[in-house]
Amino acid sequence: MAHAIRITGGNKVDLGAIDPKGDKKLARSDGEARFDELAEELGEIQELLYAAGSSGVLVVLQGLDTSGKDGTIRHVFRDANPQGTRIVSFKVPTPQERGHDFLWRIHQQAPERGMLTVFNRSHYEDVLVARVHELVPEATWRARYDHILNFERLLADNDTMVLKFYLHISNAEQEERLLAREHDVEKAWKLSSADWVERRSWDRYIEAFEDAIARCATDHAPWFVVPADRKWYRNLAVAEALVETLRPSVPAWLEALRHRGEAELAAIRSTRRETQGAGNRG
Ligand code: AMP
Ligand code: MG
Numbered sequence: 001m002a003h004a005i006r007i008t009g010g011n012k013v014d015l016g017a018i019d020p021k022g023d024k025k026l027a028r029s030d031g032e033a034r035f036d037e038l039a040e041e042l043g044e045i046q047e048l049l050y051a052a053g054s055s056g057v058l059v060v061l062q063g064l065d066t067s068g069k070d071g072t073i074r075h076v077f078r079d080a081n082p083q084g085t086r087i088v089s090f091k092v093p094t095p096q097e098r099g100h101d102f103l104w105r106i107h108q109q110a111p112e113r114g115m116l117t118v119f120n121r122s123h124y125e126d127v128l129v130a131r132v133h134e135l136v137p138e139a140t141w142r143a144r145y146d147h148i149l150n151f152e153r154l155l156a157d158n159d160t161m162v163l164k165f166y167l168h169i170s171n172a173e174q175e176e177r178l179l180a181r182e183h184d185v186e187k188a189w190k191l192s193s194a195d196w197v198e199r200r201s202w203d204r205y206i207e208a209f210e211d212a213i214a215r216c217a218t219d220h221a222p223w224f225v226v227p228a229d230r231k232w233y234r235n236l237a238v239a240e241a242l243v244e245t246l247r248p249s250v251p252a253w254l255e256a257l258r259h260r261g262e263a264e265l266a267a268i269r270s271t272r273r274e275t276q277g278a279g280n281r282g
Contacts, residue, residue, distance in 0.1 A: 002244070003237035004165070004224040009217040013210045015225070020170040022227030022237065031236045035075075038239035043079025045246050046116050050084035052253035056111035056160040057246065059118045062128070063167030064205055065195045066177035068228050069120050072167065075235045076242070080116060089120040102126040102144065103151050113159055123148060124164075127212050132204045145215040152221040162221035163245055165238055166209060167228040171202055 003022055007013060049057060061069045073087055088109045097105045103123055111117035127148070131141045152162050169177075178195055181187040198205075217223040224241045228234040 002240060003233065004226045004241040006241065007213055007217040007223045007225065008219050009214070011214065013214045013225075015168060015206055015210055018168060018225055018227065020168050020173065020227050020229040022230065022233045026233070028230075028232055032232050035232065035236040035239055038236070038243050039076060039079050041243050041247075042076070042239055043081070045243065045250060046080040046084055048250060048253045048257070049116060049246070050081065050114050052256045053114035054159060054253065054256050055249060056113050056155075057116045058111055058155065058160055058162045059116070059242065060122045060124065060162070060164040061118065061120055061167065062122060062124050062165065062209075063228065064169060064174060064202075065192075065198055066174050066181075067167035067169045068231060068234055069167060070190075071231055072165075072234060072238055073118055073120060075231075076239045077116075077118065084115060086111070086115060086117045087120060088117060090122055090125060101147075103147060107151070110155055111160060122164075123151070124212055124216075128205065128208045131208045132201050145212070148216050149218070152216070152218065156220035161246065161249070163242060164217075164221065164223045165241070166213060166223060166225050167234060168225050169228045171199075173229045174199065174202075 001023065003026075005018060049055065061072060063069055077085060077087075086109075090105070093102075093105065106119075106123045109117065109119070126136075127141050127144050130136050131138075155162055178191070178199075181191045213223045213225070222245075224238075226234055226237045226241075
């Protein structure tokens with residue numbers, strides 16, 4: 001059974017109906033053992049992705065404060081080679097970024113073929129925080145869903161696989177995590193007084209997420225709702241969704257590598273023949 005809920009569009013999404021704890025029958029030790037295998041396989045897949053150089057992969061991480069975007073990056077991509085992996089965090093837009101359309105800063109960071117890029121927040125902030133805090137008029141953020149659909153279509157048409165994850169935590173879990181940060185010097189740096197203010201807009205954020213997920217989930221750029229109240233379960237669900245989505249491309253990547261290898265061998269043989277020919281004449 002898949003642990004993340006894959007959404008490809010059409011229907012309304014009711015996050016309230018999805019348990020942030022996930023499947024309670026799965027034992028933690030079993031989940032962690034499975035996660036170890038998946039993280040390792042993801043590392044192998046990433047190496048092939050890089051070597052083949054024929055597709056890019058874009059992973060989008062979204063979720064409310066404390067939902068575990070940073071922890072997901074640390075754990076799920078632990079076996080990926082940093083040389084072929086890029087993490088990009090999107091913060092409040094700079095004045096220069098604000099001078100452009102909302103996708104300008106995003107498009108520049110999209111992966112080239114061969115790369116695995118992870119977005120920690122993304123263009124979705126422009127239909128989430130921008131909507132909840134009315135940073136732009138309603139007509140502006142409403143028009144953005146279509147822009148996002150077109151943008152992700154463009155990426156997909158240019159060999160980029162797009163996978164989007166919503167880390168789904170409960171209101172109570174967020175409160176616990178915020179309080180825990182206050183009591184741990186090593187976590188307090190992550191605290192922001194704004195987080196407590198943001199919490200007051202919880203329901204409006206959930207509504208904005210439900211719309212973003214329902215409107216922008218497609219077959220070529222699906223959303224995954226990840227039960228994220230338990231960190232080990234969240235890691236397992238994300239790793240599993242990634243591996244199961246990317247694994248079917250492995251044979252094609254291997255084939256591309258084989259072709260390149262054969263072409264290179266043929267070139268080496270022909271160079272050798274020429275050298276030998278020159279030696280015989282000399
Ligand atoms: P953090 O992820 O804790 O480092 O915080 C980044 C902050 O940047 C969050 O409060 C986001 O809501 C904010 N942010 C990211 N993208 C945008 C955007 N396009 N417009 C406004 N705020 C944004
Ligand atoms: Mg924050």
